[in-house]
Amino acid sequence: MDCPLYEKIANQIEQQVQDGVFLPGAKIPSVRKSSKQMEVSVATVLQAYSVLEDRGVIKARPQKGYFVQENQMKTSIASSIEPTKNDESVHTLLQRLLHSSQDEGLVSFSSAVPKSQYLPIRQLQRSVGRLMRLEPEVCVSYEFTPGSLALRRQIAIRMLDSGCQLQPDEITITLGCQNALMLSLQAVTQPGDTIAIESPAYYGVLQAVEALQLKAIEIPCSTSEGLDLEVLDKAASQWDIKACVVTPNNQNPTGSSLKPAQRLRLIRQSVEHHFTLIEDDVYGELSYQDKRERALKADDQDNTVIYCSSFSKSIAPGFRIGWLVGGRFQGQIEHNAYAQSLAIPTLTQTAIANFLENGAYDRHLRKTRQAYQDNLRRCQQVIQAHFPVGTEVSDPKGGFLLWVTLPPKVNAMKLHAQALEAGIGLLPGLVFSFTAQFHHHFRLNYALNWDNKIDSALRELGKLSQSQIHH
Ligand SMILES: Cc1ncc(COP(=O)(O)O)c(C=O)c1O
Structure with a gap:
């Protein structure tokens, strides 16, 4: 049944408050002005304002008008474990x-x-120049998905530091980490499916959710502890979650990292609740500790983790070179990658492979x-x-x-x-x-x-x- 007009107006204003149109403490339009703007009677606006007062959204100040309550912006955890409408x-x-x-x-x-100044531009300049001089035909030809073997070998060597023992064949080169995330989500979801994401989350994940027409449940992610696994557990019991996108190391934007025990718990949850973990490790190599943290992928006994990363944050964002370890979804992912972009730029892959080979990266x-x-x-x-x-x-x-x-x-x-x-x-x-x-x-x-x-x-x-x- 349709709700009454005054309630619709109240909902609309409450939404505007949540969206930050009216800030905490701000005056909202007077009853007379709203009545004119919305072409409804003064009595209807009065009723709507009275509903908003009951909901604690606004407060009347005698002789002054109506004002947004100061504590409006606090969102409860409960509201963040509903799938969003994405409208x-x-x-x-x-x-x-x-x-x-x-x-x-x-x-x-x-x-x-x-x-x-924090990117190895001079080394890359030399390497790209040399490649174009000495191997121009190689540089201009296709390097089809899954990408350069020399690069995949170097990545397999580097991933040993995160506890992952991989064959180069298990690695797929992608157009940056964003492409790796998109390919992973495409492989494990259909439009309309629900996934869990961090809140706050890297906005590229939100864009992927929008583009793939998914619903997202936002799981709180704190600066000190990272993803709240209690809330994730509750959400996964309540909703049919197909995947969870998580950044266990130096999360964007909170900077948080998951503790070792939490990493294992997260993997157990994914097995228990049958969802795929999409691990975004784009900041993993930029850890300040001597030894980098183990990747979730390193403890993935049941093959429920897809690992994604790139060289965008440490070598060259514009080279667009990333990779993923797709596990049991690898075939599907490579099929999609091939259909979408056929190949990965040869020149930038080879330049990065050379840079990794000669030890300058460390x-x-x-x-x-x-x-x-x-x-x-x-x-x-x-x-x-x-x-x-x-x-x-x-x-x-x-x-x-x-x-x-x-x-x-x-x-x-x-x-x-x-x-x-x-x-x-x-x-x-x-x-x-x-x-x-x-x-x-x-x-x-x-x-x-x-x-x-x-x-x-x-x-x-x-x-x-x-x-x-x-x-
Ligand atoms: C957490 C996270 N994941 C993925 C990406 C995308 O990386 P790329 O530029 O390699 O596509 C970014 C870039 O800001 C990021 O912060």
Whole structure:
């Protein structure tokens, strides 16, 4: 049965509050104005506002009007274990935000790409030049899926460090990690299926969910513990989950890593509840510890894990070289990859294979990890000194992304707009979830050339956040 008009209006306004159209504490249109805007009677609007008051969404202030309650933005865990409807496009919002933060003149913290000084550009330049000079025919010909054997051999060697003993034949080269994630999801789901994702999640996963017409259950992921396995267990008992996309190492955006016991528990859950684990390990090699963590794939006795990664965060994002270990889905995945793109760029695969063969990669990794740790400490110090009281900042043990939780009064979308005016780019929390969460959060890339400009841009962000609180 259709709900009454006043309830529809109340639902619409509540949605606008959740979407951040009306911020906590903001005045909403007067009864008379809403009645005109919506072409309904004053009595209907009054009834709608009274419903919203009962729901605790708004509050009337005598002589002043109606205001959004201050504590609106807190979302309960219960609401995040429902599959989402996906009727709003994260893709559109993201395009807008990322494009606006990519102006040359900006000091930008927004993308998850290291500044070029942290990429081995000179070595790659030499290698690509030599290949084109000495083996031009090889470089311009097709390298069909599953990709270069020389590269797959090098990857198999590197994956020993994460506890995985693999034959080169078990590895499929992909067009970056995003392509690996898409191929994995395509192999294990149909449109309309439900999957579990981290919340907040890397927005590329949200885009994949939208593109493949899936439903997503958002499982809370904290900066200290990573994915909440209690909630995942509950969700998997309640819903028919086909897959769970998880980043056990240095998650984007929270920076969290799963503890060893939790990794084993997660694998057990996937067996018990019959879902596939899609392991995104794109930041695995950027761990600050001497020894990197074991991949989930290393303890995958029942073949329920698909492992995905790439060289985008450590060698060259524009080369578009990633890989996956598809296990029992490998045949299906390679079939799809072949049908979609036939081949993987030969030149960039060969250049990376050469770079890995000659030992320069490990030296490069050691240097960048140290630089990221130094930058992380600097960032944390500036934030502690210049951001509002109550600001929390993550403490990643690898990678180069920081997750900042501001006091609830600060709106990160507004901060993003203010920062752009001041010549600074950042990525607000809203793009990391379908469920209109993370209004007072933002992500910050610290793989930057640390100089006075960066330092003062961070201080400025602190000042802008303070000004929202005191406004
Ligand atoms: C967690 C995560 N997975 C996957 C990707 C995509 O990587 P690629 O550029 O190799 O497609 C990114 C890039 O930001 C990421 O942060």
